[in-house]
Amino acid sequence: NAGVTQTPKFQVLKTGQSMTLQCAQDMNHNSMYWYRQDPGMGLRLIYYSASEGTTDKGEVPNGYNVSRLNKREFSLRLESAAPSQTSVYFCASRAGWGTDTQYFGPGTRLTVL
């Protein structure tokens, strides 16, 4: 049982390049989330998926898109990376029944030059 996994761990992009961050969970959770973490600002929600087949915007969605590929996988795409998207990205999942605990993945450190 690996919990929540993310790939890649580190990535460096040039301005204007695109990439997809991958997230998977093996806990049969319904809900999945993407957060970004910047110094002094805590974690901010980018997008979430309440259940398979649904996605919705969070607090800071501009410049991002998401896909809930199936119940296990939730990807985050940067179509045209900007230096302001330099951050650490965390994926999280939540069962959606009986508990509200969110479990986080190990994070992806992204630098946009």
Added chain:
Amino acid sequence: GENVEQHPSTLSVQEGDSAVIKCTYSDSASNYFPWYKQELGKRPQLIIDIRSNVGEKKDQRIAVTLNKTAKHFSLHITETQPEDSAVYFCARTNAGGTSYGKLTFGQGTILTVHP
């Protein structure tokens, strides 16, 4: 709104002392309040949480208190140890309904415990 204010931003204590971190929130519909600990370079991990129908919860050296009227909740760590050094985040959500567990986080507190 759904803002969460967390204080202090940094906290330095001697080993064995107590540490208290406080968060205030604005959305009166908030009913679930988790606390996460994040060590350097690691993922946030849940250390304790509380629901709005409870005023206090303890787990060994850590406790959380909630004052719904004043809209604030606090993390208390007693007998601090150097391994408690980390960044601590409070969060809130309106669990259930159309909130879908979306968390709003505080800005974080860097706790340093000196041996």
